[in-house]
Amino acid sequence: MEHFNRNLEKYAELVIRIGVNLNKGQDLLVEAPIETLDLTRLIVQKAYEAGANYVHVHWQDDVVTRSKFDYASDETMDYYPEWYTTMLERFVENGGALLNIKVPNPNLYDGIDAALISRASKAASTARAKYQHYVRTGEFSWCLIKAPTEAWASIVFADLPEEQRVPAMWDAVFKINRVYEEDPIAAWRTHLDTLKATRKVLNARNYKALRYRAVGTDLRVELPEGHIWLGGDKGNARGIRYVANMPTEEVFTLPNRTGVDGTVASTKPLNVNGALVDRFSFRFEAGKVVDFQAEVGYEHLARLLDMDEGARYLGEVALVPFDSPISNLNRIFYNTGIDENASCHLALGSCYPINLQGGTTMTNEELKEHGGNSSLIHVDFMIGSAEMEIDGEFADGSIEPIFRAGNWVLTF
Incomplete structure (x- = not known):
C-alpha cells in the first residue's frame, strides 16, 4: 500500500507540473468523479504547493448524471444552464487552468433513447461554444487525465476477478503515464522532446x-x-506550456x-x-x-x-x-x-x-x-x-x- 500511495503522489505531482504546468497565482478547476477522491485530494495538495491561488473541485457522479435521463421532464433535454457556461468563460478569461479526470462509462446510458442523449449533448455543446473555442485555440492551460472507477475497470479488465480490476487499471494508468520511472517528470520531458522532433520533421515536409x-x-x-x-506540449495565450492529454x-x-x-x-x-x-x-x-x-x-x-x-x-x-x-x-x-x-x-x-x-x-x-x-x-x-x-x-x-x-x- 505504501508503494501505491507513493506512485499516486508522483502521479498527482506529474499532472500539476507537466500536465497543466500550474504557475504561482493561478486558479485551478478540477473536474473529478467522486470515486477518485484520494487522487483528487493529492492533486489539490500539489496545486497549492505549486502556488495555486484557489482550487475548486467540481465533483461528478454517474448516478447523478444518468438521473436526468431517467427522471427529468422531456423539455429539460434541451436546457443547459447559462450561469455555468458564464462561470467557465470568466474562469478562462481570468487566467485559470483546468484539470479534468476524464473517465466516461461506456454503459452509462444503456437503455436510454439515443435521441434524448443527442438533444442533451447538442444543448451542452451549443451553450459551451465560446468556452470550447477557448479550448481549441489554446487560450488557457487544460489537461485531461485518467483514473480508475469500478465501472470503467470492470469493462476493460472483465477477464480478471472483480477484486483485481481496479488495481490492474491503476497499474495501466501508471505505466502509460511513465509514473514507474524513477523521475516521471524528467521522463516526460524527454518524451515531449521526442514528439517535438517528430512534428518538426513533418512540418518541414509540408x-x-x-x-x-x-x-x-x-x-x-x-x-x-x-x-x-503539433504534438506533446503547447503554449497557451500567456505563453505557459501544457499537455492537453495525459x-x-x-x-x-x-x-x-x-x-x-x-x-x-x-x-x-x-x-x-x-x-x-x-x-x-x-x-x-x-x-x-x-x-x-x-x-x-x-x-x-x-x-x-x-x-x-x-x-x-x-x-x-x-x-x-x-x-x-x-x-x-x-x-x-x-x-x-x-x-x-x-x-x-x-x-x-x-x-x-x-x-x-x-x-x-x-x-x-x-x-x-x-x-x-x-x-x-x-x-x-x-x-x-x-x-x-x-x-x-x-x-x-x-x-x-x-x-x-x-x-x-x-x-x-
Missing part, C-alpha cells in the same frame, strides 16, 4: 496530402496550405475540409456520449461523410453525424505508431483519451485553429475558407493497426512512405 491503406481503408486526406503539426503519443494537424475522399474503417470501439459504437466505417466524398456503417451503435453514430452541418467533415488527422506504450498493452480501454494514443486516428467535427497558420484569429467562416472545419462536436475515432500503410504526397505529386506495418519509417 505534405500536400496523406494516403492511408489498410483492411477496409483506402483514403486520401488533403492537408490545407499553412497546416501545422497520456499522449500523437502528432496531429487538420485536414482540408473538402479534401477527404475514400473509405476508412475503425479499429477500436468508440464511446459516443456514453454509448458504445463499434465496427464502423465511413465513405467520404469531397470531405463529407456520404455513407456509413456500424455493427454496434448505428443510431448513436447517426445522431452524432446529424449534430450539425460540420459533423460530417473531419477536423483532425493524427499519427501514432502501432508499436507504442499504450498499444503494447494489447488492451482496449473504451476511453478515447487513451485509445487514440494507441492508434492513428481521425476526428469528426471541429478543427483546432492552432493547427493552421493564423487560425486562432480567424472566424469560423474564415477557417472554412482556409480549409478548416467548424462544428459543435470533436470526436476522435481510431483507424490504426499493424497493417496500416501511410504515404506522404508532396505538392509536385511525388510520394514517400511515412508508415509501414503500422509504424514510422521516417527518421526523427
Whole structure:
C-alpha cells in the first residue's frame, strides 16, 4: 500500500507540473468523479504547493448524471444552464487552468433513447461554444487525465476477478503515464522532446496530402496550405506550456475540409456520449461523410453525424505508431483519451485553429475558407493497426512512405 500511495503522489505531482504546468497565482478547476477522491485530494495538495491561488473541485457522479435521463421532464433535454457556461468563460478569461479526470462509462446510458442523449449533448455543446473555442485555440492551460472507477475497470479488465480490476487499471494508468520511472517528470520531458522532433520533421515536409491503406481503408486526406503539426506540449495565450492529454503519443494537424475522399474503417470501439459504437466505417466524398456503417451503435453514430452541418467533415488527422506504450498493452480501454494514443486516428467535427497558420484569429467562416472545419462536436475515432500503410504526397505529386506495418519509417 505504501508503494501505491507513493506512485499516486508522483502521479498527482506529474499532472500539476507537466500536465497543466500550474504557475504561482493561478486558479485551478478540477473536474473529478467522486470515486477518485484520494487522487483528487493529492492533486489539490500539489496545486497549492505549486502556488495555486484557489482550487475548486467540481465533483461528478454517474448516478447523478444518468438521473436526468431517467427522471427529468422531456423539455429539460434541451436546457443547459447559462450561469455555468458564464462561470467557465470568466474562469478562462481570468487566467485559470483546468484539470479534468476524464473517465466516461461506456454503459452509462444503456437503455436510454439515443435521441434524448443527442438533444442533451447538442444543448451542452451549443451553450459551451465560446468556452470550447477557448479550448481549441489554446487560450488557457487544460489537461485531461485518467483514473480508475469500478465501472470503467470492470469493462476493460472483465477477464480478471472483480477484486483485481481496479488495481490492474491503476497499474495501466501508471505505466502509460511513465509514473514507474524513477523521475516521471524528467521522463516526460524527454518524451515531449521526442514528439517535438517528430512534428518538426513533418512540418518541414509540408505534405500536400496523406494516403492511408489498410483492411477496409483506402483514403486520401488533403492537408490545407499553412497546416501545422503539433504534438506533446503547447503554449497557451500567456505563453505557459501544457499537455492537453495525459497520456499522449500523437502528432496531429487538420485536414482540408473538402479534401477527404475514400473509405476508412475503425479499429477500436468508440464511446459516443456514453454509448458504445463499434465496427464502423465511413465513405467520404469531397470531405463529407456520404455513407456509413456500424455493427454496434448505428443510431448513436447517426445522431452524432446529424449534430450539425460540420459533423460530417473531419477536423483532425493524427499519427501514432502501432508499436507504442499504450498499444503494447494489447488492451482496449473504451476511453478515447487513451485509445487514440494507441492508434492513428481521425476526428469528426471541429478543427483546432492552432493547427493552421493564423487560425486562432480567424472566424469560423474564415477557417472554412482556409480549409478548416467548424462544428459543435470533436470526436476522435481510431483507424490504426499493424497493417496500416501511410504515404506522404508532396505538392509536385511525388510520394514517400511515412508508415509501414503500422509504424514510422521516417527518421526523427
